Amino acid sequence: MRRVGPFILERRRAPSRAVVIGVSVLAVLAALLIMAIIFAGYGVNPWHAYATIGKSTLGSRYGLMEILRRTIPLLLCGVGLVIAFRAQFWNIGAEGQLLAGAVAATGVALYSGIPGPWLLPAMFGAGFLAGAVWGIIPAFLKVKLRVNDVITTLMMNYIMIYIVDWLIHGPWKGPTMRGFAYTDIFPKAAWLPTLPLSRVHWPTLVIGVAAAILAALILNRTRLGYEIRVVGESEGAARYAGINFLRVSLAVMILSGGLAGLAGVGEVAGIHHRLLSPTQVSMGYGYTAIIVAWLARGSPGVAIVTSLFFGLIFAAGDVIKTVLRMPFQVTGVFNGLILFFLIGVEPLMYWRVRLLPKGERWTGKAGSSGS
Amino acid sequence: MRRIGIVVLAALAFLGLSALAEGNIKAGFIYVGPIGDYGWSHAHNEAREIVDQGFDWLETLYVESVPEGEVETFIDQLVAQGCNVIFATSFGFMDGTLAAAQRHPDVIFAHCSGFKRAPNMATYMADFYQVYYLNGLMAGALTKTGKIGYVGAFPIPEVKRHINAFTIGAREVNPNAEVHVKWIYEWFNPAAAKEAAEALIAEGCDVFAFTEDSPTVVQVAAEHGLPSFGHYSPMYDFAPDYVVSGQLVHWEAIYRDFLKKIHDGVYTPKNLQHVDYWWLLSQGAVEVGAKPGMMINPVFEDDLKACVIDHPVFGKISAYDLVMTRYNQMADPGVTFDPFQGPVYDRKGNLVIPEGMWPSVDTLITLEWAVEGVVGPWPGEPEE
Numbered sequence: 001m002r003r004v005g006p007f008i009l010e011r012r013r014a015p016s017r018a019v020v021i022g023v024s025v026l027a028v029l030a031a032l033l034i035m036a037i038i039f040a041g042y043g044v045n046p047w048h049a050y051a052t053i054g055k056s057t058l059g060s061r062y063g064l065m066e067i068l069r070r071t072i073p074l075l076l077c078g079v080g081l082v083i084a085f086r087a088q089f090w091n092i093g094a095e096g097q098l099l100a101g102a103v104a105a106t107g108v109a110l111y112s113g114i115p116g117p118w119l120l121p122a123m124f125g126a127g128f129l130a131g132a133v134w135g136i137i138p139a140f141l142k143v144k145l146r147v148n149d150v151i152t153t154l155m156m157n158y159i160m161i162y163i164v165d166w167l168i169h170g171p172w173k174g175p176t177m178r179g180f181a182y183t184d185i186f187p188k189a190a191w192l193p194t195l196p197l198s199r200v201h202w203p204t205l206v207i208g209v210a211a212a213i214l215a216a217l218i219l220n221r222t223r224l225g226y227e228i229r230v231v232g233e234s235e236g237a238a239r240y241a242g243i244n245f246l247r248v249s250l251a252v253m254i255l256s257g258g259l260a261g262l263a264g265v266g267e268v269a270g271i272h273h274r275l276l277s278p279t280q281v282s283m284g285y286g287y288t289a290i291i292v293a294w295l296a297r298g299s300p301g302v303a304i305v306t307s308l309f310f311g312l313i314f315a316a317g318d319v320i321k322t323v324l325r326m327p328f329q330v331t332g333v334f335n336g337l338i339l340f341f342l343i344g345v346e347p348l349m350y351w352r353v354r355l356l357p358k359g360e361r362w363t364g365k366a367g368s369s370g371s
Numbered sequence: 372m373r374r375i376g377i378v379v380l381a382a383l384a385f386l387g388l389s390a391l392a393e394g395n396i397k398a399g400f401i402y403v404g405p406i407g408d409y410g411w412s413h414a415h416n417e418a419r420e421i422v423d424q425g426f427d428w429l430e431t432l433y434v435e436s437v438p439e440g441e442v443e444t445f446i447d448q449l450v451a452q453g454c455n456v457i458f459a460t461s462f463g464f465m466d467g468t469l470a471a472a473q474r475h476p477d478v479i480f481a482h483c484s485g486f487k488r489a490p491n492m493a494t495y496m497a498d499f500y501q502v503y504y505l506n507g508l509m510a511g512a513l514t515k516t517g518k519i520g521y522v523g524a525f526p527i528p529e530v531k532r533h534i535n536a537f538t539i540g541a542r543e544v545n546p547n548a549e550v551h552v553k554w555i556y557e558w559f560n561p562a563a564a565k566e567a568a569e570a571l572i573a574e575g576c577d578v579f580a581f582t583e584d585s586p587t588v589v590q591v592a593a594e595h596g597l598p599s600f601g602h603y604s605p606m607y608d609f610a611p612d613y614v615v616s617g618q619l620v621h622w623e624a625i626y627r628d629f630l631k632k633i634h635d636g637v638y639t640p641k642n643l644q645h646v647d648y649w650w651l652l653s654q655g656a657v658e659v660g661a662k663p664g665m666m667i668n669p670v671f672e673d674d675l676k677a678c679v680i681d682h683p684v685f686g687k688i689s690a691y692d693l694v695m696t697r698y699n700q701m702a703d704p705g706v707t708f709d710p711f712q713g714p715v716y717d718r719k720g721n722l723v724i725p726e727g728m729w730p731s732v733d734t735l736i737t738l739e740w741a742v743e744g745v746v747g748p749w750p751g752e753p754e755e
Contacts (some may be wrong), residue, residue: 056448066444166554169526170752178486178737179528179751180462199443271440273466280463282437318441320446321434328436329404 004261006352015349020297023348027341034337043327049324050141056319057312061269065198066318069207073263073282075208077289078296078303080259082329086219086227086298087252088235093138095286099278100134101127101261102268103164105116106172106183109190109268114191124207124265134160135253143246158288164278171337172275175340182232183275189295193367201270208307211259215300224251250362254260260286283314289340314337394634396426396456398531399449401442403461408559411601414461415483418622425627427633439463447488448473450478456633458626459483464532468492471584479633479640484529486736495625495648498529498654500536500735501701502618503580504710505542505659505694506600509615510578511548512673512678512690513598520576521552522567522588522619526750528738530582534708537580538744544680545692551576552747561587568592580613589614598671605662617673623754625650650734659698667694682729711735717753718743 002009012019036046041220057063077094084091104126108114114122137198139153167183192201193238227248231238239245267281268274275281292310317331399421404412404634412435423431432454437445446457461470467483480492486531488494493717510519517536519541532638534552540684541548551574551624553567564583568591571579572627579599581588582707585676586609589746592599601617602605615643625648632638650656661668668676675691685696700708713724724730 169556173751179523179531179739181465183529185466189435202599267440276439276463281439283438318444321436322445323452325432328434 002351004355006356008356010352010354012352012362013266014328014351016288019349023345024295026204026348027345029164030345031337031341034341037332038330038333039324040277042330044324044326049320050115052323053316053319056323057315062198063319064244065195065200067311068195068200068310069198069311070283070314071307072201072208072266072270073285074289074292074307074310075304076204076211076263076266077260077286078292078307079208079212079300080292081289081302082296082298082303083219083228084205084256085246085251085293086232089139089142089249089252089256090234091135091138091153091253091256092137092150093156093286094256094263094289095282095284096153096157097131097134098264098267098282098286099157099160099255099261100130100165101264102255102262102275102281103160103167104130105190105265105268106167106186109185109186110172117257119187120188120192120203122268122282123269124339125264127259127261127265129261130255131264132258134261135257136250139249139253142332143249165273168275168277171191176283186273192266193274199271200264204266204270207262207266209304211262212300212304215255216253219298220299223294224248254256260289262270277360289313291342395428395430395550396630397430397432397454397636398456398460398630399446399452399454400431400460401445401449401460401464402435403432403439404435404436404559404584406433406435408584409472409586410559412460413584414603414620415458415622418626421623422626422630425623426630429630432628436648439467441505442467443471446475450475455479456630457481465515475534477661479638479643481629481643488644490546490642490644493629493638493643493646493648495629495650496736497622497625497648497650498735499533499618499620499657500532501652501710502657502659504699505541505698506580506616506618507537507542507688508599508672508694509540509667509671509675510537510580511541511544512675512680513615514545514578515549516575516577517545517548518574518576519548519550520568520574520579521550522564522571522579522581523552523554523560523585524582525556531741531749532735532738533552533582534745535738535740535742538742539715541711542744544678544693549744552660552745552749554748554750555583556573557583559584561585564588565591572597601661605660607661607665607668608664609656611668613669614668616659616661616663616667619660619663621656621658624654624656643657647732651706652698653706655703663729666698667691670723716743717741720746721753 006365031059039046056333057067081091087105105123108126132309138149138156141147168181172183174182176184194201199213227243230243231248268341274330288310292303292306295306313335318335320331320334321328322325394468402412402415406412406416416419419431419433423429430468432449434445442459458481460483464483465482465487468480468482469487472489482494484496490578521534526717546558549740551571553571555563555567556565563589568588572595577597579588579592581602589601589606589609598613603620606617607614617743620732627727641659660666676689678690679687697708709729711724711730713725714722715724717723723740739751739753741752
């Protein structure tokens, strides 16, 4: 117990679901409140701003579809990261793994010669493999050489970014692109179908939801899932229990990287239909997915909800830019505020705040801590 | 509730139609970068503001920092807000804009720097190659080491064309001049531009030109007391003693013409299939200068006048007079000179433009070769 001014802070053992949801909602509301002040500062009535954002995202079919489209890569990467984080494997490399998947899918689409109906499945297969390969390199480095996984996974992103740049400027530069740095457009057989009048490439969405369900089953119902959880709780205990740390780390990163790779396949086969500059292939989905997974708190099912939420945030950013006509930086501030508050309220979930009883309020020294 | 919605929609549709009937234009501009980038998007936005103030029948909207894969989404949103003309200002928007043009057949589209058109989609470009050539003439006269440095963004035809024109100019004055090229693979990256410029200085380069959306190269060169040429925006103020000249763009020339022709009924959503603006010096879409109205920085006038060469066409002529002569040949409405007029050989010795020929626009926008005098890596260079 800790006393701060007129408040008592009590440590909570494990926050209940209600507390987590309640505090998170509070955080988002606080962010929206601050944002309202910024809107007002720009001379935009905050009510009008939020009404417009709501109407243009949740309130229209078009807006809903845009949310779904942004959700797809976030969900796939996010589920993968949930698995990795459960094993305390800090995979910051979903962006690079996503791009690896995009590269593999492009290679298959343009250069494999696989006939029509088999092309898309082959692209997804290659994308998963490429993402997995990009993921297990840091896993090996961590287990065999004790290299920090945060650093390696992060640095692998840059390597992949430069590989993509090299490919589109060099060997894969499309002859029909008149010298610009793009590959040629994929043949139609390599285009993912979309929901009517939208850009939601639904097969990837289905794969994403299936991945979330499967990941939940693996984590909760299988031996591998048990091992992942034990490794995540205590590496020492896991070793003592005879769990093969290398095997678990590899499995985790194959799943995590592979799922991010699938997201990359979806982006090039569903949206761009070619490989292009890495910053255009992914809008930082691999990085945003870290927050998606963090807020999902280890549950792949909850990742569906959190990825939808960030899909909404992305879509809201577009509305701020176009309909409300504010500078694009405001979009960044909006996203940043929500993240800031969501992560900033974390201690509130683990500490209960109570007012001191009236009689005691002025007796103790402010800031002192008791037992 | 639903009925009210329908009434509102009908009213909006009516308003939209009546606005069109009156000939009012609502133009939406889509930028790939932030308007504060001091480069490409900044220049388009300046032009938008100029035309917006120039025509009382015109209203404009814009969206900045639009990712290439998202252009369709943003076009749809601008059309939903009543835009009947859309300018998409980046090559990467091409296919998305074409798809949107097919989805909105009554809206007029114009795509900058691309090559796909439709009945309701034109293309336009203001190109610098003549300006780079004129800058090259000056650079050739000013270099003492015979090595000129060039910091390039991406090895794509547009940048290659500009480096070639610049090199042709430099060697017209100084046949032994070399243009040393370093690529940074970014449109905007001051740190990389600084590194590249420092490396070029270490190689002995003493005059600089570049393609990057910041004044970094100008500043680095000035720190070493070396002259340079500004790119895209007026960069004179960043180093008044060292910016010789540069490339300035006037997109408003194209926007003004295009929008006026829509307003006058010359352009409709049905007749743009062959409308392609390729505007240069003579149309006023680009300007040579350290800043508007200052073609050559007075600091360098004497040096350029003192540099007298024996020219195959003009005989004894100073570099200054050569710049003025060539400028007039290209800026007058009846253009009588092109920097790429044949014969042009690439650096592997192939004749790429035959004697007496001028390159077609198509040749220029797909150009991959490097002319003699270009030194350094050249990704995508054709084999012999």
